[in-house]
Amino acid sequence: MRDMIQEAFTAKDYLSDIRPIWCPGCGHFFILRALAQAFAWLKLPNEQIGLISGIGCSSRIPAYINAYGFHGVHGRALALATGLKAARPDMHVVVAGGDGDGYSIGGNHFIHACRRNMDMTYIVMDNEVYGMTKGQPSPTTEPDWESKFAPHGTGIRTFNPLGVALASGASFIARGFAGDPNGLTKLIIEAIEHKGFSLVEIKSPCVTFRPDEKEWSKTMRKMNMVPTDDVLEAAGKIHGSDGLDTGIFYQATLPVFEPHSTKEKTVADFEKEFEV
Amino acid sequence: MKDRTITVSVSGSGGSGAVTIGLVLLKSIANVGFYGYMSRSSGPQIRGGESSVILSFSDHPIERNADGIDLHFALDWRGFERFSDEIALNSDSCVIFDSSHDTLPDMVAKIGANIIEVNLKEQVKQIKESLPNSFAIGILAAQIGLPLESVFKALQQTLHQKDEAFIKDTIRAIEAGYTLLEESPSLISDWQPSSQSRWNISGNEACGLGALRGGIRLVAAYPITPASDIVEYLAPRLEKVGGTVLIAEDELAAMNMVIGGSFGGKASMTATSGPGVSLMTEAMGLAVASETPALVVNVMRGGPSTGIPTKSEQSDLNQALFGMHGEAPHIVVAPLSIADTVSATQWAVGLAEAMQTLVILLSNQRLGQSRAIVDAVPAKTYELQRKVLAEESAEPYERYAVTEDSISPMAIPGNKQGLYTAEGLEHTDAGKPSSMASDHLQQLRKRESKVAQFDYKDEWAEILTSGKRSRAIVLTWGSTFGSVKESVMELNREGMAIDLLALRLLMPLRVDAIKELCEDKQVIVVEQSYSGQFYHYCLGQGAIGASSLSLAEAGPLMLKKSDIKHFIKEALL
Ligand SMILES: Cc1ncc(C[n+]2csc(CCOP(=O)(O)OP(=O)(O)O)c2C)c(N)n1
Ligand code: SF4
Ligand SMILES: [Mg+2]
Numbered sequence: 085m086r087d088m089i090q091e092a093f094t095a096k097d098y099l100s101d102i103r104p105i106w107c108p109g110c111g112h113f114f115i116l117r118a119l120a121q122a123f124a125w126l127k128l129p130n131e132q133i134g135l136i137s138g139i140g141c142s143s144r145i146p147a148y149i150n151a152y153g154f155h156g157v158h159g160r161a162l163a164l165a166t167g168l169k170a171a172r173p174d175m176h177v178v179v180a181g182g183d184g185d186g187y188s189i190g191g192n193h194f195i196h197a198c199r200r201n202m203d204m205t206y207i208v209m210d211n212e213v214y215g216m217t218k219g220q221p222s223p224t225t226e227p228d229w230e231s232k233f234a235p236h237g238t239g240i241r242t243f244n245p246l247g248v249a250l251a252s253g254a255s256f257i258a259r260g261f262a263g264d265p266n267g268l269t270k271l272i273i274e275a276i277e278h279k280g281f282s283l284v285e286i287k288s289p290c291v292t293f294r295p296d297e298k299e300w301s302k303t304m305r306k307m308n309m310v311p312t313d314d315v316l317e318a319a320g321k322i323h324g325s326d327g328l329d330t331g332i333f334y335q336a337t338l339p340v341f342e343p344h345s346t347k348e349k350t351v352a353d354f355e356k357e358f359e360v
Numbered sequence: 361m362k363d364r365t366i367t368v369s370v371s372g373s374g375g376s377g378a379v380t381i382g383l384v385l386l387k388s389i390a391n392v393g394f395y396g397y398m399s400r401s402s403g404p405q406i407r408g409g410e411s412s413v414i415l416s417f418s419d420h421p422i423e424r425n426a427d428g429i430d431l432h433f434a435l436d437w438r439g440f441e442r443f444s445d446e447i448a449l450n451s452d453s454c455v456i457f458d459s460s461h462d463t464l465p466d467m468v469a470k471i472g473a474n475i476i477e478v479n480l481k482e483q484v485k486q487i488k489e490s491l492p493n494s495f496a497i498g499i500l501a502a503q504i505g506l507p508l509e510s511v512f513k514a515l516q517q518t519l520h521q522k523d524e525a526f527i528k529d530t531i532r533a534i535e536a537g538y539t540l541l542e543e544s545p546s547l548i549s550d551w552q553p554s555s556q557s558r559w560n561i562s563g564n565e566a567c568g569l570g571a572l573r574g575g576i577r578l579v580a581a582y583p584i585t586p587a588s589d590i591v592e593y594l595a596p597r598l599e600k601v602g603g604t605v606l607i608a609e610d611e612l613a614a615m616n617m618v619i620g621g622s623f624g625g626k627a628s629m630t631a632t633s634g635p636g637v638s639l640m641t642e643a644m645g646l647a648v649a650s651e652t653p654a655l656v657v658n659v660m661r662g663g664p665s666t667g668i669p670t671k672s673e674q675s676d677l678n679q680a681l682f683g684m685h686g687e688a689p690h691i692v693v694a695p696l697s698i699a700d701t702v703s704a705t706q707w708a709v710g711l712a713e714a715m716q717t718l719v720i721l722l723s724n725q726r727l728g729q730s731r732a733i734v735d736a737v738p739a740k741t742y743e744l745q746r747k748v749l750a751e752e753s754a755e756p757y758e759r760y761a762v763t764e765d766s767i768s769p770m771a772i773p774g775n776k777q778g779l780y781t782a783e784g785l786e787h788t789d790a791g792k793p794s795s796m797a798s799d800h801l802q803q804l805r806k807r808e809s810k811v812a813q814f815d816y817k818d819e820w821a822e823i824l825t826s827g828k829r830s831r832a833i834v835l836t837w838g839s840t841f842g843s844v845k846e847s848v849m850e851l852n853r854e855g856m857a858i859d860l861l862a863l864r865l866l867m868p869l870r871v872d873a874i875k876e877l878c879e880d881k882q883v884i885v886v887e888q889s890y891s892g893q894f895y896h897y898c899l900g901q902g903a904i905g906a907s908s909l910s911l912a913e914a915g916p917l918m919l920k921k922s923d924i925k926h927f928i929k930e931a932l933l
Contacts, residue, residue, distance in 0.1 A: 100472070102792060129776075130776070130779055131773065131774055131775060131776045131778075131779060132773075132774065134773055135781075136620070136623070137645055139784075144793075146781045147781045147792070147793065150777055150779055152623075152771075152773040152778075152779060152780065152781075153781030153782065154619075154623055154648075154650070154781065155641050155781055155782065155784060155785060155793075156616060156619070156643075156646055156782075156784055157616070157643055157645075157646050159612075159629025159782055160613070160616040160643060161614060163608070163609075163612065163613035163614075163616035163617050163620070164616040164617065164619055164620035164623075165620055166606065166617050166620060167578060167580060167606065167615070167616065167617030167618060167619060167621035167622075167623075168605050168620035168621065168623055168624045168625070168773075169620075170578060170604050170617070170620075170621060171577065171578050171604070171620070171621035171622075171624035171625065171626040171628070172624035172625065172626075172773060172774075174774070175624065175773055177776070181704075192609055192610060192612075192613075193609065193612075193613055195609075196609040196613070244387065258610045261663070269445065302929050316369070343599070343604035343605075343606070344599070345598070345599040345600070345601075345602050345603055345604055346599065346602070347600075347601060347602045348600050349597070349600040349601055351572045351573055351601060351739075352570075354569065354572060354597050355569065355736075356507075358559035358560055358561045358569075358736075359557065359558075359559060359560075359736070360387070360390035360391065360558050360559065360560045360733060
């Protein structure tokens with residue numbers, strides 16, 4: 085892991101002047117900051133960044149970054165990003181969104197984006213709740229968390245995004261914490277630099293609907309994981325973790341899906357095939 | 361054969377080769393300078409089920425099957441009852457069947473057709489590597505009056521990968537079949553061969569070619585009958601002209617991939633059928649709201665739900681027009697024939713690009729999976745391009761700025777001057793999310809007016825006038841055009857003066873133009889849907905009056921020319 089050096093580019097160069105709609109103290113602010121910082125550190129040209137999202141408090145993020153962005157529909161950000169990356173391999177494609185967006189309604193795209201292992205970064209701002217729709221349980225919510233939607237809790241075990249990502253073929257799998265801006269920035273930098281699909285699952289407290297998550301600043305362990313490229317070892321680490329460990333769990337060189345096209349033919353060549 | 365059309369059908373159980381016979385005969389007729397059209401139908405089995413083809417041949421372009429069957433060849437009778445609706449045998453038909461498998465079914469016997477039995481098992485024994493369908497090709501070629509050389513040439517074009525010994529024996533079998541029955545007069549001796557350059561093309565291939573001509577560079581799709589052929593046509597070709605086909609995990613993904621590719625600056629499309637469109641609908645609205653060009657091809661099949669996957673209907677019209685939530689002005693286009701599919705698709709790509717919105721192209725199974733010999737379709741220039749932000753633009757960029765034509769320049773990622781976030785939320789002209797009434801109204805107007813004021817030129821419809829003071833006008837759209845056109849032309853020849861208006865542009869509906877054409881005429885609306893979706897749409901939009909009549913028939917059977925003619929005649933009594 086590299087040291088943070090002050091560069092000519094600063095986070096400000098990547099932040100737009102639109103004011104976030106987020107509640108004061110929301111974890112998403114720290115992720116926005118870390119993302120801008122990572123872009124600055126990598127000196128990515130703003131116009132070469134494509135920041136794609138779905139719907140949710142978290143998914144509002146493209147408007148707050150000074151780049152090309154797409155605020156699409158709920159759960160489909162990864163699919164939209166796949167189209168962009170296929171059409172424009174030169175773009176740095178970053179996808180961002182919430183736990184509901186990515187693991188519930190977009191769950192199928194999550195699996196297949198991991199499988200495809202295209203060169204893009206997926207940042208999940210996981211607050212273990214649906215923030216935007218005001219506090220319903222998400223796939224990462226504990227089964228006994230009581231809410232209006234589920235008065236006795238969901239009674240359903242939580243989704244393990246890192247485990248699913250590993251099983252599905254993602255080549256970079258990390259967990260970060262919004263309350264550790266430096267560690268988080270480093271993770272995002274590593275993820276963007278990684279060639280392949282990189283998942284950065286970030287615990288991001290929803291201070292409004294999950295005030296209990298403020299505790300995370302005491303319980304989350306900062307960057308305590310040592311990366312491995314061994315799947316079995318990574319599986320052990322992922323499934324052995326209580327969810328409070330952060331850092332890169334797995335990073336490997338795996339085949340990256342890149343559509344390869346040539347210009348060896350013209351449409352007129354194909355028209356000849358029809359001639360009788 | 362007074363209209364110089366002959367119609368031949370072939371049926372058989374799985375693997376008997378009915379489709380191969382059809383393909384060879386179609387190529388043969390093309391080789392002697394004529395035209396043809398082949399529709400196909402199969403049972404529900406994936407492989408090994410019964411299948412049938414119906415071929416209509418003529419010395420002029422033909423894109424439909426005639427109502428009746430002149431000649432039918434049954435390789436066997438297994439499962440024939442499934443086709444008895446489509447293969448309309450009558451007492452004038454000649455039916456040849458292979459009697460080595462089974463006897464003539466009662467349902468065929470009672471039709472009173474001219475029956476000829478052949479024992480192909482006996483024949484096959486005499487030539488080592490031969491197959492019954494090779495004899496059938498020979499028999500049918502002789503009955504039609506096709507010269508053997510045209511058939512051999514067609515065979516070579518069809519079986520190019522097979523080994524030589526097999527081809528040799530197949531040729532011997534065709535020759536044997538050719539002389540098996542008593543010599544009959546050629547059915548095509550007085551036909552005039554065409555000197556036009558012609559194509560052998562299916563509707564789905566035509567769609568693929570139109571997409572290539574239109575400049576499509578990204579296709580994302582999930583397999584579905586009867587649309588997959590489009591993707592299968594494009595997959596090996598698009599990648600050789602600088603494009604890509606993405607295999608999506610589902611249609612939700614496919615549509616969003618299309619939007620992503622288009623946002624990246626590449627003309628993008630997907631091809632699907634009704635169930636797939638249902639899944640795409642939310643993202644189709646995103647294309648409209650975010651003003652991202654996108655083409656969705658719907659090769660319609662019977663619905664609702666999984667419906668009739670292998671057969672045709674025009675019943676997704678309402679879905680295409682009104683399927684999206686909120687108010688989402690977009691374009692709906694329908695090709696009128698196989699040949700027309702090439703240009704209609706190219707046009708559809710151009711419309712999406714030029715207006716930065718969603719275009720739905722409504723084809724259907726009959727159009728898509730039928731194959732025809734058509735006059736070569738020249739490439740058109742529609743001059744429809746995406747309006748993009750110049751690299752050197754100096755002004756502050758507003759992605760959704762209201763302009764004179766309501767189309768704002770789109771910044772393509774990579775352009776330093778155009779950083780913006782495309783929005784599915786309602787937004788200001790600068791693209792900032794907004795729920796203000798004034799912003800909503802401004803952007804609603806913008807999205808509506810760009811498609812409303814666009815110049816669709818003459819492409820919006822095909823108009824045939826009787827040349828006299830017509831008493832009636834028939835209004836139709838899509839694949840029913842072929843049957844309606846022939847019906848109207850025949851009625852005109854019989855002395856009735858009737859006009860025909862076939863819409864290529866279904867949304868926005870050219871209400872004023874339609875009204876003008878329909879003025880003082882009895883309007884008859886013909887379509888293939890049970891509930892008369894097109895009729896009600898035209899009525900609701902005020903394009904036609906309350907006295908208009910509706911001939912609406914559910915699929916999957918093709919609307920018969922005789923039924924259309926009868927309906928029109930009754931209407932004008
Ligand atoms: C198709 C669809 N279904 C439901 C919604 C309502 N909706 C908006 S955001 C959201 C959940 C957001 O949760 P998450 O992705 O975790 O983001 P957060 O707000 O917690 O950051 C839901 C259910 C929607 N916009 N679209
Ligand atoms: S509701 Fe929760 S997630 Fe949404 S902005 Fe407020 S604190 Fe953040
Ligand atoms: Mg959430």
